[in-house]
Amino acid sequence: MMMLDEFSLIRLFLSEIRAKPCLPLGPSDDACVLGLPSNEVVLTTDSLVEGVHFTRDICSFEDVGYKAVMVNISDISAMGARPLSILISLFLPEGFDKKALLEIARGVSMACESVDCSVCGGNMSRANGGLAISITAVGVLCGDKPILRSGAKPGDLIYVSGYLGSSALGLKLLLRSSNEAMRFGFLVSAFKRPSPRLALSEALSKIEGVHAMIDISDGFLQDLSHILRQSRVGAVIECETLPVHEQALEASRILGVDPFLEALTGGEDYELLVCIAPSFAQGIETLGLKKVGVITERENQIVLLREGKPIALPERTGFRHF
Amino acid sequence: MMMLDEFSLIRLFLSEIRAKPCLPLGPSDDACVLGLPSNEVVLTTDSLVEGVHFTRDICSFEDVGYKAVMVNISDISAMGARPLSILISLFLPEGFDKKALLEIARGVSMACESVDCSVCGGNMSRANGGLAISITAVGVLCGDKPILRSGAKPGDLIYVSGYLGSSALGLKLLLRSSNEAMRFGFLVSAFKRPSPRLALSEALSKIEGVHAMIDISDGFLQDLSHILRQSRVGAVIECETLPVHEQALEASRILGVDPFLEALTGGEDYELLVCIAPSFAQGIETLGLKKVGVITERENQIVLLREGKPIALPERTGFRHF
Numbered sequence: 001m002m003m004l005d006e007f008s009l010i011r012l013f014l015s016e017i018r019a020k021p022c023l024p025l026g027p028s029d030d031a032c033v034l035g036l037p038s039n040e041v042v043l044t045t046d047s048l049v050e051g052v053h054f055t056r057d058i059c060s061f062e063d064v065g066y067k068a069v070m071v072n073i074s075d076i077s078a079m080g081a082r083p084l085s086i087l088i089s090l091f092l093p094e095g096f097d098k099k100a101l102l103e104i105a106r107g108v109s110m111a112c113e114s115v116d117c118s119v120c121g122g123n124m125s126r127a128n129g130g131l132a133i134s135i136t137a138v139g140v141l142c143g144d145k146p147i148l149r150s151g152a153k154p155g156d157l158i159y160v161s162g163y164l165g166s167s168a169l170g171l172k173l174l175l176r177s178s179n180e181a182m183r184f185g186f187l188v189s190a191f192k193r194p195s196p197r198l199a200l201s202e203a204l205s206k207i208e209g210v211h212a213m214i215d216i217s218d219g220f221l222q223d224l225s226h227i228l229r230q231s232r233v234g235a236v237i238e239c240e241t242l243p244v245h246e247q248a249l250e251a252s253r254i255l256g257v258d259p260f261l262e263a264l265t266g267g268e269d270y271e272l273l274v275c276i277a278p279s280f281a282q283g284i285e286t287l288g289l290k291k292v293g294v295i296t297e298r299e300n301q302i303v304l305l306r307e308g309k310p311i312a313l314p315e316r317t318g319f320r321h322f
Numbered sequence: 323m324m325m326l327d328e329f330s331l332i333r334l335f336l337s338e339i340r341a342k343p344c345l346p347l348g349p350s351d352d353a354c355v356l357g358l359p360s361n362e363v364v365l366t367t368d369s370l371v372e373g374v375h376f377t378r379d380i381c382s383f384e385d386v387g388y389k390a391v392m393v394n395i396s397d398i399s400a401m402g403a404r405p406l407s408i409l410i411s412l413f414l415p416e417g418f419d420k421k422a423l424l425e426i427a428r429g430v431s432m433a434c435e436s437v438d439c440s441v442c443g444g445n446m447s448r449a450n451g452g453l454a455i456s457i458t459a460v461g462v463l464c465g466d467k468p469i470l471r472s473g474a475k476p477g478d479l480i481y482v483s484g485y486l487g488s489s490a491l492g493l494k495l496l497l498r499s500s501n502e503a504m505r506f507g508f509l510v511s512a513f514k515r516p517s518p519r520l521a522l523s524e525a526l527s528k529i530e531g532v533h534a535m536i537d538i539s540d541g542f543l544q545d546l547s548h549i550l551r552q553s554r555v556g557a558v559i560e561c562e563t564l565p566v567h568e569q570a571l572e573a574s575r576i577l578g579v580d581p582f583l584e585a586l587t588g589g590e591d592y593e594l595l596v597c598i599a600p601s602f603a604q605g606i607e608t609l610g611l612k613k614v615g616v617i618t619e620r621e622n623q624i625v626l627l628r629e630g631k632p633i634a635l636p637e638r639t640g641f642r643h644f
Contacts, residue, residue: 029552030397030537031366031461033468039361043443044353045409045458051450075352087367089411089456121365121458128373129451134411136367136443136458139353146355215352230351 006124012098013090016105017112017119032120034085034138042081042139042146046071050130058174061100063192064133065107071217072137073115074196074270078215080147080205081139082198085120086112089134091127104133115198143205152212152231152275154297159281159289161197161271163245164220165259166190168266172255180254186247194270201272203287209280219267221317224302227275234298239264239306243290264304265314328446334420335412338427339434339441354442356407356460364403364461364468368393372415372452380496383422385514386455387429393539394459395437396518396592400537402469402527403461404520407442408434411456413449426455437520465527474534474553476619478597481611483519485567486542487581488512490588494577502576508569516592523594525609531602541589543639546624549597556620561586561628565612586626587636 048054048068059067069086076083088108092101112119120138163186170191173181181188196215204210212231214223220242224235242263252259275295276284285291296303304311370376370390381389391408398405410430414423434441442460485508492513495503503510518537526532534553536545542564546557564585574581597617598606607613618625626633 029401029468029471030368030539031364031401031403031459031468033401033463034363034365036358036361036363039358041356041358041363041460042353043356043407043409043458043460045411045443045445045456046352047411047413047445047447047456049413049447049450052448079351079353079355081353081355085365087365087458089367089369089458091369091371091413091454091456121367123367123369123456125369125371125454126374127451128371128454129449132413132447132450132454134369134413134445134456136365136409136411137353138363138365141355146351146353149351217352 009101009124013101013105016102017109034120036084036140038140040141042076042079042141043136044072044075045134045136046075047132047134049132058178059192061103062107065104066111066193068133068135069108069111070194070196070270072135073117074194074215074217076137076139077196077198077201078213078272080143080201080213081141082202083115083117083137083139085118085138087120087136088122090122090124091132092124093127093129093131096131141205142202147205147210147213148230149212149214149227150230152227152233152295153277154233154295155278156211156275156295157278157281157291158235158237158293158295159274159276159284160216160220160243160292161200161288162269163243163248164216164269164271165248165262165266166245167194167268168262169248169251169255172257173251176255184247184251186245187251190269194268196270197272200287204274207280209277210274211277212275214273216269216271216273217267219265219317220273221264221302221313222267223273225300225317227273228300228302232299234296234301235293236296236303236305237293239304241290241292261314265317331423331446335423335427338424339431356442358406358462360462362463364398364401364463365458366394366397367456367458368397369454369456371454380500381514383425384429387426388433388515390455390457391430391433392516392518392592394457395439396516396537396539398459398461399518399520399523400535400594402465402523402535403463404524405437405439405459405461407440407460409442409458410444412444412446413454414446415449415451415453418453463527464524469527469532469535470552471534471536471549472552474549474555474597474617475599476555476617477600478533478617479600479603479613480557480559480615480617481596481598481606482538482542482565482593482614483522483610484591484593485565485570486538486591486593487570487584487588488567489516489590490584491570491573491577495573506569506573508567509573512591516590518592519594522609526596529602531599532596533599534597536595538591538593538595539589541587541639542595543586543624543635544589545595547622547639549595550622550624554621556618556623557615558618558625558627559615561626563612563614583636587639
């Protein structure tokens with residue numbers, strides 16, 4: 001049974017937040033005043049729901065707090081912006097215990113510290129059902145303007161950062177056997193503790209030829225299709241060039257799945273998908289990007305090539321929770 | 323069964339939002355860029371949860387959308403700020419239907435229109451349990467500085483706007499009989515469709531002698547105690563001066579409750595509680611404020627007077643949902 005009232009719970013939660021100190025006006029009033037380095041702000045909100053995005057048997061509460069922050073930071077970052085602060089809305093099931101609350105706070109705090117982001121507000125409500133956490137992140141642009149989904153142009157080269165399919169395979173391993181998953185630290189971390197590409201996004205925000213960007217949260221194909229729809233263009237993707245970690249290859253063998261299908265549709269990698277004019281692409285791979293295809297004029301059309309030949313699109317292009 | 327995917331649901335939801343048009347960068351990217359009239363921003367977040375803050379039998383989905391916006395706008399307003407935009411996080415139970423989603427959107431839209439506020443972002447997740455809605459509101463200060471809870475000084479006069487206890491009595495009537503409640507439109511509206519005091523807050527933000535302010539969401543005594551704790555002062559309240567609507571008097575007789583106890587502890591009135599230096603208080607009642615007490619030096623001590631004599635504090639000082 002939870003014996004503390006809302007205000008004590010909030011104080012308890014804040015006691016674990018070691019990120020950049022809250023603004024003095026933060027936790028004592030219902031709203032906070034945040035000073036900005038410019039008069040533009042980048043805003044986003046995203047949620048994690050127990051039983052939908054995580055379960056207690058495969059994620060610790062610390063993981064949940066950490067990831068809830070990072071999925072929002074990733075969206076800020078994918079606009080070519082850097083995070084400043086977050087607001088946290090917690091929905092706590094009846095009987096949710098203090099220790100678990102502190103673990104969430106620790107995860108939130110670790111994530112905020114690692115991206116130099118403060119906590120400027122929040123709210124706690126009783127949940128009607130499972131635990132849920134909703135975060136709103138506030139950031140500012142790194143460059144002069146945001147990098148949108150709508151800017152891709154025919155002829156742009158398509159790049160991705162890091163490795164794809166890692167998170168989805170990490171989750172599949174965890175669901176099968178947590179003992180087996182232990183051997184695949186890279187994949188499990190990709191699922192539990194995503195690292196948004198802040199430095200890369202900042203570097204890209206200063207390159208004029210970067211036309212469009214998105215973070216790969218719903219799955220490569222689904223996120224690519226967002227860019228195609230908003231930019232009214234198409235794409236050709238060479239499947240073999242999709243960056244897949246060696247642990248992903250091994251895990252796919254064990255799980256009996258196709259690592260390239262995981263890379264195309266898995267989602268939750270929080271890597272960047274970037275469209276860059278060819279004349280600006282020289283040396284771009286030194287930033288940690290890999291070329292996987294090219295933007296075409298054929299609106300909303302994705303052509304997948306495998307060994308040079310077109311293959312059918314997978315039926316499921318990414319994560320759906322309805 | 324809900325047959326639409328997340329993106330179709332979001333488009334459907336946005337089709338009902340007739341508030342100030344979203345910024346062009348809003349709904350198509352994961353984050354939005356919001357231009358501000360200054361480089362300071364006021365932020366707050368609050369949630370409504372089915373079974374905790376509302377139930378479907380006494381509130382329409384339109385009411386829920388409307389109120390979720392207004393409780394946040396009220397927090398912005400109580401800082402001496404005006405709202406600019408909101409982000410909406412929706413948690414939809416499995417099988418939640420399109421018609422209900424549109425009703426929520428209509429309520430959100432009506433509330434935003436009435437306070438001239440845009441919708442700049444949002445997110446939809448499947449709920450694990452009942453419906454929930456979490457909103458983050460963004461605003462800017464009306465005056466040079468925010469009005470905090472921490473500024474009250476001994477000798478300040480305590481004022482409240484509107485009527486107290488209305489919302490709590492409206493809820494009690496609704497819980498007993500919706501037919502009976504129909505006669506008490508003022509009380510039912512206070513519960514279902516709160517109207518934050520934006521114009522009043524803006525006027526107060528320009529008066530130097532306004533030392534502290536809070537909106538009455540948790541109950542007059544509980545919200546007053548927040549000011550007392552943050553300001554390290556006490557208060558004397560004259561119960562008879564608490565503004566109580568004539569419908570509240572009549573409803574209290576029918577319900578067999580004490581209207582002044584409802585005024586002290588009911589909560590959710592979203593009226594303002596303001597502490598003003600006496601030298602600035604002349605004519606302040608013309609703004610729609612009523613004097614109910616005075617700030618004292620006795621830290622955290624509330625003295626309640628009834629017919630000039632101190633009475634005991636009620637055991638429950640306001641709303642608690644844990």
